[in-house]
Amino acid sequence: MRSLAPWFIITVGGLFVLFMVLSDSRVLDFTRTQSQNVGSVDGEDISYQDYSNTVERLRKQQEQAGQQITEEQMDYFRDQVWDMMVTQKLLDKKIKEYGIIVTDDEVREAIMGPNPPADIRQQFTDSTGYFNRQAFETAMRDPRNKDILITIEERERQRLTQQKLQNILFASVTVSENEAYENFIKQNIKMKAQYIAIDPNTIPDSEIKVSNEDLKKYYDEHADEFKIENQRKIKYVIFNRLPSQGDTLLVKKNLESIAAKLKVDTTSFKTYVQMYSEQPYKKDTVSITTLAPEAREVLSKANKGEIVGPVSTWEGMVIYKLIDKVSSKNEMVRASHILVRSSGNDAEDKKKIDEIYNELMKGANFEAVARAKSQDGSAPQGGDLGWFGKGQMVKPFEDACFSGKIGVIQKPIKTQFGYHIIKVTGRSNQNFVVEKIVNKVTISATTADKIYQDAADFAYIAKENGFESEAKLLKYNVIEAPPFNEEAAAIAGVGINKALVKWAFDNGVGDISDVFRVPSGYVVAMVSEIIKAGVKPFDEVKESIRSNVIRTKKLDKALEIAKKIKSQIGDNGDPQAALSIWPSAKIDTTNEFTTNGSIAKLGREFAFSEVALKADLNKWTNPVKGSNNAYIIKVTYRTKYDPQLFAFQKEGIKKELINNKRNIYLGQWVEQLKKEAKIVDNRYLFFR
Incomplete structure (x- = not known):
């Protein structure tokens, strides 16, 4: 031993x-x-090999068609392929269930009959449109084309099989004469009208009284609005798939080496672009407003012909060659501001902005005050709004910026957003003519693997020691998603991942997931709440109902005002009389419209257009309650129904309607199959 x-x-x-x-x-x-298998459909497995091969085959087909699938798009593409494979499995099951069979004779007739498949027929058709039948039949019988013919036969068999399935499904889908007529009317009868509109928003809130009984009545009458399905809430930690500092440094060092060569090499910049850039060569004239801050800074200081960079931009890391600096017709400014947002109390807002202005006049630092007191998104940047040209800001703000002196703190001005104190920090009318080498900073396999491992480690430890306690210990941000139902394709804040949705419904409160891949990276989740189906309690929705009840009452009040106006003007009275009853009444005319579309200035007001379709010409209608206003309408023009035109268009309308009905029916039928099927999706175990 x-x-x-x-x-x-x-x-x-x-x-x-x-x-x-x-x-x-x-x-x-x-x-x-x-x-193992990536999943199954009603117990029928889908192997990793079959799924991967299908993804790769369809990806190559997309590339051959000129559509590249990037790495960022692969997750979504895999989802599409998965959905296609699941659908095909379910269709195959139904085809078998219905006993649908396509014989060899039917396939032969489809290929060799009087109407061969269009793509094959095209191969034997000359520029004059002549189809060479003899050449076609010779090619089809040539033993050397055996493999191609087998592929064609399989494709035609599948097409004929699905056609037979559709014939069964669509047997009950019909379009009546009346449906065709109504569709013709919607598309072809055109109208113009004058109208008086009473906007419910012009009715003061003080005139509307809402009692608890009103709220309860609305709740009872609209119970369907407050129904909820079975829902889940999750808490999650997201591990974003982003390039590391090392990934960025690697790209930067590589471009620094290229930039160093460029400065001593006599080879043209274009040659280097063709060798090293991820974008094709072009010479651009760019505005200072379109450049990233670092690029703007280095190009402003550079001389003509100079190589600058690499600099970080939203395109990636970029080396620029500055060809020229040219004057632009459009001046740009850079400005910072401090905003006191409009609160509805103008005197109080003015007092606040004046206090801030006085503080600045006594020597306070503008950027520090902006960070502390400005009420908009630029506050964290010290009020800096960056560069902008004319037409990008509201007029009073724009005027103050383009007339202001650089570095001078201006007196407060007022816009629709509130009061502003402005400081212009730059002015330029310069554009840059550049060539560039662009390299994207992408996540490396090492970085991606580390991010996944961090997520996997957290999932393991969290299951042992607790989700939130471990997240706190590791300083991970825990986010709670809004409720979602079992049919949801995506979770707000997380993104599309049906497998994660299914996991949430298959597990209980406190259960912790493995790692799931989502569009932005990886997620580890915990079921935080189970919400059972039912109706939301009245007390929970009471306040949200209030605004609906107020609007309903205002619309009813607007209708009452319209009735008073109608009694005043009768069938042919002067619409201006409406202003003596309701000064805020709007009197206007429409452009030409149909019942099938929207009405200029009014949008989709179906009640308006339906009444206009049947109203007497040149007479004021009785008041109409629309979705946005109450109306009195006078139709001034309407085309007449043309029976000959309808007879001419009828078959085309029927064909369009039946195709739409069939598409809707087929989509609903497939979705129902998916709901009833047992679909297992384990792809998240295979793809990172």
Whole structure:
């Protein structure tokens, strides 16, 4: 035993090292998962191999069609392929259930009959449109084309099978004569009208009294609005897939090396662009407003012909060659401001802004005061709004900026947003003519792997020691998502991930997930609340109901005002008389409209257009309650129904309607199949 001990130790040690290498490289994970399935549909497995091959085949087809699938788009693309495969499995099951069979003779007739598939027919059709039948049949019988013919036969068999399925499904889908007529009227009968509108928003709130009984009545009458399905809430930690500092540094160092060569090499900049840039060569004239801050800074200081960069921009890391600086017709300014937002109490707002202005006049630092007291999104940047040209800001603000002196703190001005104190910090009419080499900063495999491992480590530890306590210890931000139902494709704040939705409904409160891939990175989640189906309690929705009840009462009040106006003006009276009853009444005319579209200035007011369709010409209608206003309408023009035009268009209208109905029916039918099926999606275990 003593003589064998060294060999035993070496053997065990070697196995241990091998195990560690395999574990570290995740080869064990790989071999374990590859023998499994990515999911199943009603017990029928979808293998990793089949799914991956289908994704790759369809990706190549997209590329051949000129549509590149980027790494950022792959998750969404995989979801599309998965949905397609699930749908096909369900369709195949129904085809078998209905006993649908396509015979060899039917396939042969579809290919070799009088109407061959269009894409094949095209191959044997010359520029004059002549189809060479003899050449087609010769090619179809040529043994060398056997593989191509097999592919064509499989495709036609599948097409005929799905056509038979659709024939069964669409047997009950019809379009009546009346439906065609109504659609014709909606599209072809055009009208113009004069109208008097009473906007409910012009009725003061003080005239509207809302009691608890009113709220309860609305709640009872609109119970369907407050129904909730089974819902879940989750708390989650997100691990964003972003390039690390090392990834950024690697790109920067590479471009620094290229920039150094450019400064001594006589080779043209264009040649370097073609070799190293991820964007094609072009010479751009760019405005200072479109440049990233760092690029703006270095280009402003650079001389013509100088190579500058790399600098960080929203395109990535960029090396610029400054060709020229040219004057622009459009002046740009850079400004900072401090805003006191309009509160409805103008005197109080004016007092606040004056106090801030006096503080600045006594020597207070503008940026510090802006951070502390400005009431808009620029506060964290010390009030800096960046560069902008004319037409980008409201007029009073724009005028103050373009007329102001650089560095001078201006007296407060008022806009629709509130009161502003403005300081112009820059002015330029300069554009830059540049060439550039662009390299995106992308996440490396090492960084992506580390981010995933951090998420996996957190999931493991959280299951052992508690989700929120571990997140707090590791200084991870815990976010709670709004409620979502089982049909949700996405979770607010998280993004699209049906597998995560399903996991939330398959688990209970406090359960912690494994790692899920989402568009922005990785998520580890915990079910935080289970909300059962039912109706939201009255007390919970009471305040949200109040605004609806107020609006309903105001619209009713507007209708009463319209009735008074109608009694005053009769069928043919002067609409200006409406102003003596309600000074805020709006008197206007429409452009030409149909019942099928929106009305200029009014939007989609179906009650308005439906009444206009049947109203007597040149007579004021009785008051109409629309969705936005109460109206009195006088139709001044309406085209007549043309039976000959309807007869000419009828079949086309019917065809369009039946196609729409069939598409809607098929979509609803497939969705119902998915709801009833048992679909298992384990793809998150395979794809990071």
